[in-house]
Amino acid sequence: MKKLLDCIAAELAPCFEACGYDRSYARVTLSNRPDLCEYQCNGAMAAAKAYKKKPIDIAGEVVSKLSGNPMFSEMNAVMPGFINIRLDSAWLAEYLNGMAAEEKLGVEEIGAGETIIVDYGGANVAKPLHVGHLRSAIIGESIKRIGRFLGYHMVGDVHLGDWGLQMGLIIEELRDRKPELPYFDGKVKEEGEYPKEAPFTISELEDIYPAASKKSKEDEVFKNRAQEATFKLQSGYAPFRAIWKHIMDVSLADLKKNYGNLGVTFDLWKGESDAEPYIPGLIQDLQDKGLAYESQGALVVDISEESDSKELPPCIIRKSDGAALYATSDLGTIIEREKEFSPSKYIYITDKRQELHFIQVFRVAKKAGYVKTDTDMVHLMFGTMNGKDGKPFKTREGGIMRLEDLIQEINEAVYARIMENRTVSQEEARKTAGVIGLAALKYGDLSNQASKDYIFDLERFISFEGNTGPYILYTIVRIKSILSKYQEMTGKSPEDGKEEVILPAASEAEKGLMLQLTKYNEVIEASFGETAPHKICQFIYELSDVFNKFYNSVMILKEEDASRQGSYIRLISLTKRVLETCIDLLGFEAPERM
Secondary structure (H helix, E strand, O other): OOOHHHHHHHHHHHHHHHOOOOHHHOOEEEOOOOOOOOEEEOHHHHHHHHHOOOHHHHHHHHHHHOOOOOOEEEEEEEOOOEEEEEEOHHHHHHHHHHHHHOOOOOOOOOOOOOEEEEEOOOOEOOOOOEHHHHHHHHHHHHHHHHHHHOOOEEEEEOOEEOOOHHHHHHHHHHHHHOOOOHHHOOOOOOOOOOOOOOOOOHHHHHHHHHHHHHHHHHOHHHHHHHHHHHHHHHOOOHHHHHHHHHHHHHHHHHHHHHHHHOOOOOOEOOEHHHHHHHHHHHHHHHHHOOOEEEEOOEEEEOOOOOOOOOOOOOEEEEOOOOOEOHHHHHHHHHHHHHHHOOOOEEEEEEEHHHHHHHHHHHHHHHHOOOOOOOOEEEEEEEOOEEOOOOOEOOOOOOOOOEHHHHHHHHHHHHHHHHHHOOOOOHHHHHHHHHHHHHHHHHHHHHOOOOOOOEEOOHHHHOOOOOOOHHHHHHHHHHHHHHHHHHHHHHOOOOOOOOOOOOOOOOOHHHHHHHHHHOOHHHHHHHHHHOOOOHHHHHHHHHHHHHHHHHHHHOOOOOOOOHHHHHHHHHHHHHHHHHHHHHHHHHOOOOOOOO
């Protein structure tokens, strides 16, 4: 379904042309003065320079050609050359009826046939998820969902940290704690001969790594042992591969559970280890192509370009001690992804600190020809979630908060608020608190522009008023309640709506709701094209606001005119469908009651 601004521009374009001006000047935007008009075309201002005429004269000519057009109730040329536009209410109602008749409410599947890789999550195995993993997971999940809704083949990959020194640290700490295990007796067994059960639980594993990490900073001998264990693991030493498999099995089960609690899923659960088979060939290829050269014992690739505003260091492919780095692993992963998916676009979602890393990786990938020159490679950098003190969010004791503890804290706060005015059972209150808590957390994050830092304010996030997740859910639940009462009163299912149509607006509040709904398909496309889920948040906040103004100005269930009441029901049903679709794209849902 064509976007509303495009529909208006399509009416203006032939008028510009008929007056002797290029069609491209018929660009239309939302008015920044809604008290004067709903939409605005400033094309006459730009055309005036090209055609050496007064902009007001050009605007007047175009407006005269539009006289009698049924799309518009008002079209004026105003000084110094703006074209002010108001839509005809009957035409607007027909546009909304067209939206309501479509499965995706007017959103076109513009991405059909294209594959996009979304690299988000980035958790390390053997460690619990903490608040530092929150933004990548939430933003990435939303980007994936929006792209999928637009018809793209979205492939989400968690890209686990599972292959570095941390593995050697865990192995050697395990050796110190449980030297009797068969992995340390010096006898190399065949695959399958090692115990099937892991020699540790997830709780033990989460204690082993930090203990080992601390020990390596104090004990040089232990650190060297861990480095040797890492080398043996990466070289295929069977006992250590068996331990590594246990680490992966135990960690993945826990990670899937905790990501699942956050409403986040992945299509691929791959890690740095999956890139390992590609690294020797990658390094050789870069050397053969003359791109990689030795510098101070390390192997590097220059990535600087003439257009750079500052000097950028070369990308290190192999350290002087022969070890590969994150850049090498990411390049190997790209080669694997090209082989398996040949995507038209990559989206990596990490914090700002990795900006240089991805500039280097993207440039090496294109210089070496691992991806096509026209492949879009996006690094969506996000800011920090801070406490009220403006510093990165911590527990009350000053440590990094586990993600499951953060979710629990929010759910408890929402539960307490629900129980203040208790009208439901404790069991239902707990279930509802989980739904609202997740919405509060995700919306609190996604409503901010990704690149900016934001303050985690629990009281504000769980508020049922203002620009919050619970306010959006409250609006949806309010609509559900009206529709349920309507069905009880009339026996008609509001979801069918076959005999009802949306009629021309009878009030400014009703037209305001209609105009807001028409922005839907444009917002969805823009939020994905700009990798900006916050645009959807802003849209549904404004939609909720105009709906509640409409609700407070109209007695929907007491309306005596059956056709007008049916129109109201059809309109608010469409509003509910738009809101529910949007919150699903953001990664949460609405309860039945609040």
